[in-house]
Amino acid sequence: MISPVYGPLIEKLLAGEFICAITDEAHFTKLQDEQTRDNIDAYLKPLNRRLAANDEGSVYFLAYRDLDDDARECLKQQLSVVMGSMLPLLEWLTYIQEAMGSDGILTAGDTLKLQELTVKTEDNPSLRQRLQSLANDRFFNSQSDAVDGQAKQVAKRLVEHGYLLQPHTNRLYFIVTGKIDYLLELVRFIKDEENIPLDETTSQAELL
Amino acid sequence: MAQTNDEQLLSNVFDVGVERLKLIGNHAQVLMQGYLSGGIEASALSEQALKKLINARVIYQPDDSHELKLRHPVTQLIAAMVTDESRRQVNADIADKLQSIRGFVQGFREAQRSGDVIRADNQLQRTEEAVYDLTSQFEEAIFSLWHRLNSNFGFVSNLSDKIRENSRAQQQIRRLIEGLSLIDFDELIELAEGNPTLRKLLVTKLQAQINGHHGSLLEVQKRLVELMTRFREQQERSLLVTRMAGFLREHPGFTVGDYAYRSRVPTLINQATAIIPAAAVALDRRDQHTDIASMVHGLYKELAIRAKTNDADSNTQAVDNREQQQAVEARQQQLKHDAMQYFIAVCDSEAPLSALDYLYQQSLEWPAEAWLFQVIGEYNSLPRHEQKLFNIERSEQPLSRYNQVIVIEDITLSFNT
Numbered sequence: 001m002i003s004p005v006y007g008p009l010i011e012k013l014l015a016g017e018f019i020c021a022i023t024d025e026a027h028f029t030k031l032q033d034e035q036t037r038d039n040i041d042a043y044l045k046p047l048n049r050r051l052a053a054n055d056e057g058s059v060y061f062l063a064y065r066d067l068d069d070d071a072r073e074c075l076k077q078q079l080s081v082v083m084g085s086m087l088p089l090l091e092w093l094t095y096i097q098e099a100m101g102s103d104g105i106l107t108a109g110d111t112l113k114l115q116e117l118t119v120k121t122e123d124n125p126s127l128r129q130r131l132q133s134l135a136n137d138r139f140f141n142s143q144s145d146a147v148d149g150q151a152k153q154v155a156k157r158l159v160e161h162g163y164l165l166q167p168h169t170n171r172l173y174f175i176v177t178g179k180i181d182y183l184l185e186l187v188r189f190i191k192d193e194e195n196i197p198l199d200e201t202t203s204q205a206e207l208l
Numbered sequence: 209m210a211q212t213n214d215e216q217l218l219s220n221v222f223d224v225g226v227e228r229l230k231l232i233g234n235h236a237q238v239l240m241q242g243y244l245s246g247g248i249e250a251s252a253l254s255e256q257a258l259k260k261l262i263n264a265r266v267i268y269q270p271d272d273s274h275e276l277k278l279r280h281p282v283t284q285l286i287a288a289m290v291t292d293e294s295r296r297q298v299n300a301d302i303a304d305k306l307q308s309i310r311g312f313v314q315g316f317r318e319a320q321r322s323g324d325v326i327r328a329d330n331q332l333q334r335t336e337e338a339v340y341d342l343t344s345q346f347e348e349a350i351f352s353l354w355h356r357l358n359s360n361f362g363f364v365s366n367l368s369d370k371i372r373e374n375s376r377a378q379q380q381i382r383r384l385i386e387g388l389s390l391i392d393f394d395e396l397i398e399l400a401e402g403n404p405t406l407r408k409l410l411v412t413k414l415q416a417q418i419n420g421h422h423g424s425l426l427e428v429q430k431r432l433v434e435l436m437t438r439f440r441e442q443q444e445r446s447l448l449v450t451r452m453a454g455f456l457r458e459h460p461g462f463t464v465g466d467y468a469y470r471s472r473v474p475t476l477i478n479q480a481t482a483i484i485p486a487a488a489v490a491l492d493r494r495d496q497h498t499d500i501a502s503m504v505h506g507l508y509k510e511l512a513i514r515a516k517t518n519d520a521d522s523n524t525q526a527v528d529n530r531e532q533q534q535a536v537e538a539r540q541q542q543l544k545h546d547a548m549q550y551f552i553a554v555c556d557s558e559a560p561l562s563a564l565d566y567l568y569q570q571s572l573e574w575p576a577e578a579w580l581f582q583v584i585g586e587y588n589s590l591p592r593h594e595q596k597l598f599n600i601e602r603s604e605q606p607l608s609r610y611n612q613v614i615v616i617e618d619i620t621l622s623f624n625t
Contacts, residue, residue: 015482016481052478054476061479061480062479063475064480067473067478073468075479076466086456087456087457090450104441105446107445182476184449189476191452193464194465
């Protein structure tokens, strides 16, 4: 028997949300408990779903329990969508790193102030250009010509896709969610799986 | 961005440096006297100057005594500038320092045997200085290491420089720890035998200090390793993202393998599509009919209100606003009244009464925060002599370890009889 307190959590999971310490701390804490995870798994069994986590265990989501043909077809389509959005997402990460002058790529829990970002981008032609090309990408799909509008649209799309969390709808600051960890793990996985020689390509690119 | 940071840092360092060098210049005579005689009388300096010099790490006060001493680097600086080879130490290592301590102690013993009090005093002072040099070398190193750690290696601007600096600092720690292991207390005990001053200097004090330094070094080392791990992770993530982005840019047609149709589907890829648990109104349960009826009723009401507000012109809106304001005022009055009732309840009660308990007992509708705010407000607005009749006790705690904002969680009032 599943305790009724898991209702909202299961609904979120079923809706395809990624649960991490940033998006939903209370539920994430509950998911740390093995018994809870087993209960949820048992509950989801008839729906052909199970609880899954990334390697670090920093984000939870639902996976298929049995991989029948329908499930595989869904996964295939999903993967092609993810691959389509990968480059804009990675470009966005490097753009933020450069704009904020930080040592590392954004990680879960980092905050992002749109105002600050806009100011820094407006002052720098190269950053403006990068934001422009990002915003024009199909994934972000901004119609705006202004830095402000582009930055807002990009952030909006990232919130929709669960990479950013906007704690207050009327305030333009965002928190990076654990889904970014998932994305990076996927990138790392693809790099290893496809034997992408990342070390050589960039050293050549840098030389050029 | 990085460049302006660097500039800021440099100008900051520049300003502090100029200020401190001037400070040394302003007190050049006193400091030089201190260098030659081994100590500075506190009375030779104004209290303010003393504070400044200590803060600038120019001088220090070894114990509770009134005498002050020059810090090791200042001594070294002067020694280097006046090329005072007897006190200048280039590439000083622990073994060397220990050797000089042995030498001075020997000198002291010889002078004592021959009854040369002045020379004995002199040698004792030298021993003291040598011991201080020994510990201050660690102290300075540890100070510098903590400083580097706490500033997150902010003195270099990019990540790979930070990684290099961090590994250099770790090597320094290893060498310092190796150096500490050279200090053999059995030998020092033997050296100090029979002389209480030497014993205190070479054994008791030194041992405490060295233990402290050893602990600090291990702590810094641990923290440096942690920081290094974080640096490396950051570096790995940065490289992964930039390089993968570069690769995808260069290979627009890149596709991944058919992961979904493998016999073992990678766990990361297995992310199920969403299911929306929808539900609709159902009339097949008699016991729920009343609930549904009231919902429909409520819906009609809501629709009626919406229709009304849509019709309403700006005039009626103004009236609405006034009505709203009156409603707010009425609520404010009610809150005040409830708070006063609470004070009366406190007077009646023998035991201290928590404001939140009262709120729940009386099942009042106010949010806890507003309630506490009102209670505090009421208390503060009482005349002073009436305030004295109540003991107010706040249970409060900081918001988190890192945020020192104090949050009041509850108020407990009791009546002084």
